[in-house]
Amino acid sequence: PTLEKDILPLYFGWFLAKRDEDNLRKTAHEFLEQLGNLKAFKKRLQAFGREDKHKLDLLKYFAKTPNILHCTTKFCDYGKMPGSEEYAQLEAVRKGYSKAFTLHISALFITPRTAGAQVELTQEQLHVWPSDAEREAMPKDVLPRGSRAHITLGCAADVQDVQTGIDLLEFVKLQQAGREGENMGELLGSKISYYDNGMWMLALPRKKEIKTIFSGYYG
């Protein structure tokens, strides 16, 4: 008999259910539109390569949006990435595969490179989170497990989507060092903070629940 080998996906992750995906895209749209119109934002455009007080259309700036909204757990590149096989064999990954998970979004953020949603993982969800995800992105830092978890909402021209998680870790690093960001008032009923270098974060007072399916992307 021929032995068939498991095919590893481009990546494993949580894929948003259609309704919640539409909903999050709408929220992201409003966030970018309103942030772009915020006076405090218009005064701080240099990191975005614009002169202050000019209008920056953030929807156009982050025109590269993902086809499927998802939260990547492990990028495997069809098995070319180290640790892919081991990850796929984890009991939690095998058991969780094709199962429903409810994720929690705790913040929305932008940098001059990416726009994303911060995902706060539960203990159960951390079981399918690779142990080296944070170290792989920031080898010199010790960051809490799961702190890279995010949903990419958009990228600037010439920026790869892998950058969103790295940008999120940059926020986490600052927060770990006790930097809160400068309070810039309210946006969509939440507190908007500025962290220098064109980094903005909207902390959601009530976490946004989203329904997902844990699976692999093979496209």
Ligand code: ACK
């Ligand atoms: O937005 P993301 O999390 O960033 O979702 C996409 C997905 O895999 C398909 O490209 C993420 N990705 C790409 N390269 C890497 C990498 N080297 N490490 C971790 N995630 C990656 C990308």
